[in-house]
Amino acid sequence: MSIIVKNNSTGEKKIILTVIILLFFSFAFLAYSERKQTDPAGKNSWWEIYFENPKSQDPTFTIKNYGKDEKFHWKELEADSTTALQESDIFIQAGQESTIPLFAIGEKKIILEVTDENGEKKEIYKSLD
Amino acid sequence: MLEFAQSQVILYLTIALTLFVPGYFMLLAFFDKEKLSLLERFIISSGLSILILDFLMLFLFRIGIIFTKTSLILTLIIFSFCCFAVYKKRFEKSLEATKRNFFLTFSSKQLLLIGLFIFLAIFLRTAYLQNSLPPSSTDLAHHMYWSKLFSETGKIQDYTQSDIIKENEIYQIASPRPISDFVIGEHLIFSAINLISGASFFSAFPVLIIFFINIFGLLAIFILSLQLFKEHPQNSNIAIFTLFFSGALFAIDPPQAKYIGGGLIGNMLGNLIIPLTFYFYIRYLREKEVILLFFALFFSMGLFYTHHLSGLIFLLTFAGFIIFSVLFNFKETKNIILGQKKILLSPLLFSFLIFALIFVSIIYTPTYLKNSAVNTVVGTIKKVEHTGLSLLQFRNILGEARFAFGFLGFFLLLFFYKKSVFKYSFLLLISWTTVIMLISLAPNLVKISIPSSRVANYGVYPLVLLSSFAIVSVFKKNVAEKDLTSSLTKKLILSAFLLLLAFTFLSGFDGSVFYLKQNNNxxxxxxxxxxxxxxxxxxxxxxxxxxxxxxxxxxxxxxxxxxxxxxxxxxxxxxxxxxxxxxxxxxxxxxxxxxxxxxxxxxxxxxxxxxxxxxxxxxxxxxxxxxxxxxxxxxxxxxxxxxxxx
Structure with missing residues (x-):
């Protein structure tokens, strides 16, 4: 029951403080959790490859690593997609990227295949005609 | 880490500035300390601040001031300062009023229960929302697009989209056409917080703000309950149980955490502002003070600038409330309606009506009024998802425990109606529940075409109030007795109470457990x-x-x-x-x-x-x-x- 009482707002203050404190800790936890999850150098397990210039024939490409595995192997493949025209290993730390300014050997098509330590492959390609 | 801590401090200060300060000072200017308790001020300030911020930003836009960090902070400070000046002028002479303070009192056990339910409400939602970050939901993306647009351009833009059309056998992107899906109040607060704090839309901030609104929505139901059942000897316990039924139970089911993560901003805002609106209407009917009617009307107006569906639900509930009041409390209602003529001539209300007229016609007209979207909602129902739910679907949406207790409470209200001194509380709850049920289960009868499951979710809050009323009414006296060994009847009643509580817990937490198991994407x-x-x-x-x-x-x-x-x-x-x-x-x-x-x-x-x-x-x-x-x-x-x- 609501009553008028002098100098007795302790209960209300406790409720207000409870709400503020709990919300503060909840918000801080969620914000920190979100930040950790989106940290490129955090505990993710994915990576990406892309052409720096997707609209032109420039073969320069980038590997960006969001996982803990650091060793990648890239290959430029022949048009039949089995023969490697050139290849190399590259080490990229979590959260880092590496841009490879390639001089393409292929004549009709640039096919780039990148493999990580677990054998997972990704491919990008563009034609040269 | 330092940068993270700094960004968080700035964000929380921004939340306080935008979602608390203007509302607090406006209440200070209009209410002396005996009219509102500290807790009520704290809760009402949040909803009020949201509306004030919206109206101020709309005004700034109309007079050509660009939204920037500086312009927004200055505007909020000037507004708050003006309200403080009014407070000083009005109340500095009234020494009597400043000495008396209005408090809500709770026993230490009640405070413990309140703390526990608030803790559960926040904890369960936090556990679920951890997997909703970074933000990914479609609805939230749609809303944040507009908020980001207002932030980047510094002004309000028209809600338009460019569709793909076929003209003369050629496909093309059409010129932008107006759309009515959005209401300005859903976006301005996010723009303001982004501009002032610098928080990115791709971060946790949008979800945190919706979470904040949701929690204060629960607290709004808490103080509404205290008002509705003011004459009830177990008033405080009923209010405490609303925290249990809305905060702790079904904490993740819609319209709770799932709607927070899903970005259903309008619904969340509606669930905060509707209870606060009813709070002031009920207080006005009880105390007959103009200032209470002013705030009731202010919140009503704000609702229509915030979410059209919530506004429609409120309007229909209010219409039902008037109809029920005329039918079942004719004499008192007639006197109140006839008495409005004098009240409407009061300077405060007259000024408000002029303000509302100018605002709607000159400052900013909500898009759904400009685009006549109302016509799409009223009339024959075409879409499958608007044709109504079965009773089972309705029950599943509301939760078994709330459904069962809620309808028990509904019938108990009807039973106690004649005995009650203040009938409007009961009439409001009856009309609120009836309207929701009608639109959810038989929309063809009322010719309202809106998604039935979405409407059913609005039934959560009146059923929470009814459930709390039911559980306290049935068990209040018998469970409160300390000497339980003296009577077999008391033991049986206590056992029944505990069994029902267990059923309620299982029912209410079952959904939470299910949703908490879902994968993090x-x-x-x-x-x-x-x-x-x-x-x-x-x-x-x-x-x-x-x-x-x-x-x-x-x-x-x-x-x-x-x-x-x-x-x-x-x-x-x-x-x-x-x-x-x-x-x-x-x-x-x-x-x-x-x-x-x-x-x-x-x-x-x-x-x-x-x-x-x-x-x-x-x-x-x-x-x-x-x-x-x-x-x-x-x-x-x-x-x-x-x-x-x-």
């Missing part, structure tokens, strides 16, 4: 964001992108990387939307992804000039890899991007 969200970052830095105004909404996660957030149009990128929707004959009248967005090499797909790519496509690499890459004119220019674990060479 944050890696998928990040990969979609990565594509957005890649493309937005490499495409120009002539490049067009098609995306997929069926298999890609968080794809709607791509539009925030480009900010070119609400409908950019174009997206392939769920297949049934192309088949139902209502939602989609073009098939370009479907065929450009499902069959890019087919006749329609090729024509669409050519006519529209679309040259980039992003798709799920497992589900949709094959059809592009077969075509020589598509280059695979980007690949991550989930997504491939193709460039169409012209």
């Amino acid at each position: 944050n890696s998928n969200t990040q990969q979609t964001y990565a594509v957005g970052e890649y493309l937005s830095s490499r495409v120009n105004a002539d490049d067009l992108l098609a995306s997929d909404h069926i298999y890609l996660f968080a794809d709607s957030w791509i539009k925030l990387f480009f900010m070119r149009d609400y409908y950019f990128p174009s997206f392939r929707a769920n297949f049934e939307r192309y088949e139902n004959g209502i939602d989609k009248d073009e098939f370009c967005t479907r065929d450009m992804i499902s069959n890019p090499g087919g006749e329609l797909g090729k024509k669409c790519f050519s006519d529209l000039g679309t040259n980039f496509v992003m798709v799920d690499k497992t589900m949709d890459s094959t059809q592009f890899q077969k075509l020589n004119n598509f280059w695979q220019v980007y690949s991550n674990n989930e997504i491939n991007v193709y460039y169409r060479k012209k």
Whole structure:
């Protein structure tokens, strides 16, 4: 029951403080959790490859690593997609990227295949005609 | 770490400035300390601040002031200062009033229960929301697009989108057309917080703000309950149980945490503002003070600038309330209605009516009024999801425990109605519940065409009030007795109470456990964001992108990387939307992804000039890899991007 009482707002203050404190800790936890999850150098397990210039024939490409595995192997493949025209290993730390300014050997098509330590492959390609 | 801590401090200070300060000072200017308790001021300040912020930003826009960090902070400070000056002038002479304070009192056990339920409410929601970050939901993306647009341009933009149309056998992007899906109040607070704090829309901040609104919505029901059942000897316990039924139980089911993570901002705001609106109407009917009616009307007006569906629910409930009051409490209602003539002539209310008229007609008219969207809601029901729910579906949405106790409470209200001194509380709850049920279960009777399940979710809060009333009314006396060994009857009643409580817990927490087990998709969200970052830095105004909404996660957030149009990128929707004959009248967005090499797909790519496509690499890459004119220019674990060479 609501009553008028002098100098007795302790209960209300406790409720207000409870709400503020709990919300503060909840918000801080969620914000920190979100930040950790989106940290490129955090505990993710994915990576990406892309052409720096997707609209032109420039073969320069980038590997960006969001996982803990650091060793990648890239290959430029022949048009039949089995023969490697050139290849190399590259080490990229979590959260880092590496841009490879390639001089393409292929004549009709640039096919780039990148493999990580677990054998997972990704491919990008563009034609040269 | 220091930078993170700094950003958090700034964000929390911004939340206090935008979602608390203006409301607090406005209450200070109008209410002396004996009218509102500290807790009521704290809770009402949040909803009031949201409305004040909206109205101030609309005013700034109308007089040509750009939204910036400085302009917003200054505006809020000036407003608060003016209210403080009014407070000083009005109350400095009234020494008597400043000495008396109005408190709500609770016993230490009650405080413990309140603390426990608030803790559960916040804890369960936090546990669930951890998996909703970074933000990925479609609805939230749509809303944040507009908030980001207002932030970036510093002013309010028209709600428009550019569709794909076919004219003279050529597909093209149409000129922007107005859309009524959004209401300005859903977006301005996020723009303000982004501008003042610098918090990114791609971070946790939008979800945190919706979470804040949700918690204060629960607290609004708490103080509404205290008002509704003011004459009830177990008033405090009923209010405490509302925290249990709305906060702790079904903490994740809609319209709670799932709506927070899902970004259903309008619903959340409605669930905060509707209870506060009713709070002031009930207080006005009880105390007959003009200032209370002023705030009731202010909140009512604010509701229509915040969420059209909530406004409609409120309007229908209010209409039902008046009808029920006339039918079942005719004499008192007649006196109140006839007494309004004098009240409306009071300077405060007269000023408010002028203010409302000027605001709606000159400052800003809500889009759904400008675009006559009301016509689409009233009339024959066409869409399947608007045709009403079965009783079982209705029960599932509301939760078994709340449904059972809620209807027990409904019938108990009818039983106690004649004995009650203040009848309006009961009439409000009866009309609120009846209106929700009618629109959810038999919309054809009232000719209102809105998603039935969405309306049913509005039934949660009146049923929470009814459930709390029921459980306390049935068990209050017998459970409160300390000497339980003296009577077998008391033991049986206590056992029944505990059994019911156990059923309620199991029912209410079952959903929470289910939702908490769901997987965290944050890696998928990040990969979609990565594509957005890649493309937005490499495409120009002539490049067009098609995306997929069926298999890609968080794809709607791509539009925030480009900010070119609400409908950019174009997206392939769920297949049934192309088949139902209502939602989609073009098939370009479907065929450009499902069959890019087919006749329609090729024509669409050519006519529209679309040259980039992003798709799920497992589900949709094959059809592009077969075509020589598509280059695979980007690949991550989930997504491939193709460039169409012209």
